[in-house]
Amino acid sequence: MSKSCNRLLIFAGILFVLQACKTTDTGIISYDPPGRTTLTQPLDPHQNHARTIGVSETGVWASNEFVAGRMSDFYRVDGDFYRVTIRPENAPINWSSWYSFKLWSETEQTIQVELAYENGFHRYIPKLSVDGYNWTALDTTEFVHDRDAGTATLTLDVGPEKLFVSAQEHFTSDRVYTWADSIATLPYVEQSVVGQSHLGRDIIKLVVNATGNPDAPMIIVTGRQHPPEVPGALGLETFMNTFTGDEPEAVAFRARYQVVAYPLLNPDGVDGGHWRHNFGGVDLNRDWRDFNQPETRAVADDLLTYKERGVFALYGLDFHSTIHDVFYTMNKDIPTNIPGLTDRWLEGINTILPDYEIREEPFGVASPVAKNWKYHTFNNNGVTYEVGDNTPRELVRDVARASAISLMREVLKLEQAAPGN
Ligand SMILES: [Zn+2]
Known part of the structure; x- marks a missing residue:
């Protein structure tokens, strides 16, 4: 010991x-x-049975029978008061308490719905949608968040039209795969599969590279280890779209360097409506030392082939979400292959978005998270890029775009200084 x-x-x-x-x-x-x-743990057998439940006296129905749905039980407490119970995939678990269900009624009526959590507390502001694509966040006056009880109670007008009630907008594996297929049609983007999840879903890789050299210096991007972290997924998508776009920085960057991205590490958790873990019941962002899970192992094994070929890593980013925007960087005294790059990158974001207040929290590199494994493997600077749960989605895109542009600018300035390989 x-x-x-x-x-x-x-x-x-x-x-x-x-x-x-x-x-x-x-x-x-x-x-x-x-x-x-991070050894595989069993999931709670009662966590999220796929089912549709109706209350015959009142004609109110609820269902979790769709991708990313989560509702463990639904029942009428009394009068117009109903309760949805929500359990995580297994416990103990960080309380990123994802829920998502459909609600409807045979007749128009106003009901109250309490979200009651097991092994967790209310976190995400409820979002409503009728089509699953356009979402509206409830106003704080439209629900009551009981912080002591950890519950939230919504007042909702329901009728025959099915209403999604969800912790965040849906951002399923299908959306990521469809997006990846679309950018992979570009001549300088290549998509491949580096492994499979527990349930056999593809762990995909996107490489943006117009150099003609598969060993060009790279930026490493990882994302969606944690299923509910939809704003982080949106940030990653915009970040990548900026690298594949028409900005002069992007054109210049692609001609010299590459981006190697694994945008969806936990497809099973995303589609299973998990709070945090993969289908092995494990927090993947704690598995970057022991690699007990197939998803983390697949990505690390693939990156190790770059290491073996001596590819230089310019920067590492891992996209997540938490209560507010924050860049979890590395302590300033940690030696890296490009000293000071993080500071210059963050300053550059502020040059593009002068009103955006950058919050930076540096850490050591001991914990078994993706950022630290990349550092220990490639000696690169890196960030856990956290987007706020409630950050307006337009701002999420603006910051991600500015992050990409600033990073490209700073790397292009290194042209002479950086060792090629
Ligand atoms: Zn996370």
Whole structure:
């Protein structure tokens, strides 16, 4: 047991310490909640049965029978008051409490619906949609968030038209695959499959490269390890679209460098309406040391072929969402292959968007997350690019576009300085 773990013994219970400090040859395998590992865990068998439930006395119906749906139970409490219970795929789990269900009624009526969570609390502002494409976030006056109970209660007008109620707008694997197919029609974009998820969905790679050299210096992009983090997915899409677009920076960048992107690491979790984990019941962004999961392993194995060929990594980005926009960067004293690039990149974003307030929180590189594995493998600067849950989607796109342009500008300035390979 390490020195820091021994020190912990003084302060914490023996069980916690034994679990938190359990080590393998590769180091600490569980540092989140006690007992956390990335070995495959069973999913809760009652988490999310696909079903449509009707209340015969009132003619109100609810269903989770669609991609990314999540509703564990639905029943009438009394009068016009109903409850939807929502369970995570398994626990313990960070409370990124995704829910998504359809609601309708045989007659027009106003009902109250309580969102009640097991192993979590209310987090996401409810979004409504009739078609699954156009979404409206509820106004804070249109629902009651009981922070002590961890519930939210919505007042809704329902009728025969089915109404989606969802934690965020839908951004399913199909949307990502369709988008990838569309940009892969460009002559300088190549799509391939690097592996399969637990349930056999493709883990795809997009390479943007007009150099003719598969070993050109690269920017590494990863995304959607965590299913509910839709704003991060939107940011990644815009970021990539900027690299494939017509801006002069993009044209110049593609002629010298490449982007290697894995936009959808957790397709099973996305389509299964998971809160955080993959179908192996694991937080993929804690598996970048032990690689117990097929999705992380596939991406890392593919990137290691670049490492073996001596490809230079210019920057690493991993797209996520949290309560507000924040760039989780690396501590400034950590030596990297391009000193100071992060600072110049962030300043460049502000040059493009002077009113946008950049929030940066640097960290060390010890934890087993994607950003740190890229650093340990390639010695590159990197960021966990967090988009706020409620950041207006137009701003998400503006910042992602500015991030891409600024990064291209800074890399192009390095032309003489950076070693080619
Ligand atoms: Zn995340």
